[in-house]
Amino acid sequence: MAIKLTELLNIKYPVIQAPMFLVSNVAMVKEAMKGGIAGCIPALNYRTLEELRAAIKELKANSVEGGSFGFNLIVNKSNVKYKGQLEVLCEMGCDFIITSLGSPEETINRAHKVGIKVFCDVVDLKFAKKVEQLGADAIIAVNNQAGGHRGGESPEDLIKELSSNCNIPIISAGGVGIKADIDKMLSYGAAGVSVGSPFIASVEANVTDEYKQACVTYGADDIVMTERISGTPCTVINTPYVQKIGTKQTWLESVLNKNKKLKKWVKMIRFSIGMNATKNAATKATYKTVWVAGPSIEHTKAILPTKEIINRLVN
Numbered sequence: 001m002a003i004k005l006t007e008l009l010n011i012k013y014p015v016i017q018a019p020m021f022l023v024s025n026v027a028m029v030k031e032a033m034k035g036g037i038a039g040c041i042p043a044l045n046y047r048t049l050e051e052l053r054a055a056i057k058e059l060k061a062n063s064v065e066g067g068s069f070g071f072n073l074i075v076n077k078s079n080v081k082y083k084g085q086l087e088v089l090c091e092m093g094c095d096f097i098i099t100s101l102g103s104p105e106e107t108i109n110r111a112h113k114v115g116i117k118v119f120c121d122v123v124d125l126k127f128a129k130k131v132e133q134l135g136a137d138a139i140i141a142v143n144n145q146a147g148g149h150r151g152g153e154s155p156e157d158l159i160k161e162l163s164s165n166c167n168i169p170i171i172s173a174g175g176v177g178i179k180a181d182i183d184k185m186l187s188y189g190a191a192g193v194s195v196g197s198p199f200i201a202s203v204e205a206n207v208t209d210e211y212k213q214a215c216v217t218y219g220a221d222d223i224v225m226t227e228r229i230s231g232t233p234c235t236v237i238n239t240p241y242v243q244k245i246g247t248k249q250t251w252l253e254s255v256l257n258k259n260k261k262l263k264k265w266v267k268m269i270r271f272s273i274g275m276n277a278t279k280n281a282a283t284k285a286t287y288k289t290v291w292v293a294g295p296s297i298e299h300t301k302a303i304l305p306t307k308e309i310i311n312r313l314v315n
Contacts, residue, residue, distance in 0.1 A: 003168075003169050003191060004169070004191050004192065005138075005169060005171060005192025005193075008117065008137065008138060008191070008192075009038050009068040009095055009117070010066070010068060011036060011037055011038050011067055011068055012036030012037070012066040012067070013035075013036050013037050013310075013313075013314045014182070014191065014192030014193065015037040015038070015192060015193055015194075015195055015310075015313060015314065016037065016038045016039075016040055016070075016098075016171065016192065016193070016194040016195070017029065017032040017037060017038065017039040017040060017195060017196075017199055017306075018040060018173065018194040018195055019040040019041055019042045019071070019072035019098060019196075020042070020147075020148075020196050020199070020200065020292075021148075021292075022045065022206065022207060023196075023199070023200055023205050023206060024039075024040065024041040024042060024045060024199075024205075024206075025045065025205070025206045026041070026055050026058050026059060027204040027306075028041075028199060028202060028204045028205060028306050029041060029059060029069050030058075030062050031204060031305070031306035031307050031310070032067060032069075032306065032310065033059075033062065033063060033064050033066075033067025033068065033069060034067060035067070035307050035311070035314075036066045036067055036310075036314070037067065037310060037313075038067065038068045038069065038095070038096070039068075039069050039070075040069070040071060040072055040096075040098055040194075041055065041069075041070075041071055041072065042071070042072040042074075043071045043073050043074075043081070043085040043089070044074060044079070044081065044085075049081075049084050049085065049087075049088050052071075052085060052088050052089075053088055053092060056071075056088070056089070056092040056093070056094060057092070059094075060093070068095035068096065069094055069095055070094050070095050070096035070097055070098060070117075070119075071089055071097055071098070072097070072098045072099075072100060073085055073086060073089075073097055073099050073100070073107060074100050074101050074102070075099045075102035075103065075104055076101045076102030076103075077102070078101075079101075086106070086107055086110060089111070090110050090111060093114065093115075093116065094116060095116070095117065096116060096117040096118065096119060096137075097111055097116055097117070097118050097119070098118075098119045098120070098121065098140060099118060099119070099120045101121075104118060104120045104131055104134060104136060105134050108134050108135045108136060109135075112135065117137040117138070118135075118136055119136065119137060119138040119139065119140050119171060120136045120138075120139060120140060121173070122139055122140065122141060122142065123141075123142050123150075123151030123152060123158075124152075124153070124158075125161055125162060125165055125166075128141070128162050128166050129165070129166065132166050136168060137168065137169075138168055138169040138170070138171055139166060139168060139169070139170050139171065140173050140194055141158050141162050141170050141171065141172050141173060141190070142174060143155040143158045143159075143172065143173065143174040143175060144174065145174035145175030145294060145296065146173050146174030146235070146294050147174070147196050147197040147223075147235050147292060147294025147295075147296070148196075148234055148235060148292050148294070149234050150174060150235055150294070151174070155172055155174060155175050155184075155185060155188065156188050158172075159172050159185060159188040159189050159190050160188055160189055163188070163189035163190070164189075169191035169192070170189065170190050170191055171190060171191060171192045171193065171194055172185040172188070172190040172192075172193050172194070173193070173196075174296075175294070175295070175296055176193050176296055176313070177195075177198050177297070177298060177300070177313075178312060178313065179312070179313055179314060179315060181193075181296070182313060182314075195296070195313060196294065197215065197293045197294040197295075197296045197297050197300075198297070198299065198300055198312075199306065199309055200212060200215045200293060200297070200300075201216055201297070201300045201302070201303045201304065201309075202303070202304060202305065202309055203303060203304065203306070204305070204306050209303070212303045213303065214237050214239070214293075215291075215293055215300045216297075216300050216301060216302060216303060218237050218238075218293075218297060219295075219298045220295035220296075220297070223235050223236070223237065223293065223294060223295045223297075224236060224242065226242060226290075234292065235292065235295075236290055236291060236292050236293065237292075237293050237297075239290075239291065241290065242290065
């Protein structure tokens with residue numbers, strides 16, 4: 001029998017509250033643990049290592065039976081804070097780490113020494129096999145229904161392909177808004193699910209009421225792909241501002257991206273500009289509304305406490 005997410009993290013329900021840039025916070029994760037699921041926060045949500053330490057300390061003080069907490073690490077060279085963040089996580093301790101956008105080898109090796117499990121974001125079988133060989137404890141299978149930087153395969157195709165070819169648990173990310181969606185992912189062979197977008201419209205989320213309300217007002221048909229945030233296709237709500245600026249990279253970026261020497265720098269600049277725009281839209285009133293979300297906001301009908309969103313997912 002394949003190991004289930006509930007066994008892997010000692011939680012009541014096979015659900016991870018996905019790490020979301022600017023959205024996830026300690027208050028949400030505390031409610032996640034109380035609700036019998038796992039909660040995860042991007043380490044980049046904290047400006048300093050001391051803030052990260054304080055968050056871990058608070059979560060450890062509020063840990064409960066049947067819940068768990070972890071952090072997401074961007075493990076490529078663009079994250080200059082990575083080394084320090086990994087050091088703090090291994091020193092302070094947490095239940096798991098989710099790695100994104102780079103090789104997880106160092107994270108896996110160091111985390112395992114202190115008993116922290118490591119799950120790795122992947123979008124295809126090639127990278128799934130790589131992280132399995134490196135010793136990952138589970139795979140986060142990011143499908144084409146995920147919010148933000150999504151994969152290219154449907155949930156069914158990706159889960160079945162990975163579960164048939166890998167020997168570690170597959171956690172499906174994307175396309176879950178209600179319990180029926182979880183049941184469907186589990187029927188495909190997933191050990192559990194990672195759920196993000198439904199929690200944007202939570203009372204505890206650290207974003208504006210306008211962003212939360214947008215997740216209520218808009219639905220699955222209002223989600224579009226844009227290259228204007230990070231240079232890599234990303235799903236956002238199709239607001240009037242997004243329609244105005246378009247979803248394709250500029251002609252200059254297109255030309256420069258074809259130059260091998262300049263491509264890296266163009267992506268870094270676009271990422272910086274895009275992340276700043278996303279931060280402004282999420283944290284203060286602005287007409288430049290670039291709100292990241294996935295099609296699972298279709299099931300978001302009101303701004304609710306995290307515990308009620310969890311109840312919708314597991315009952």
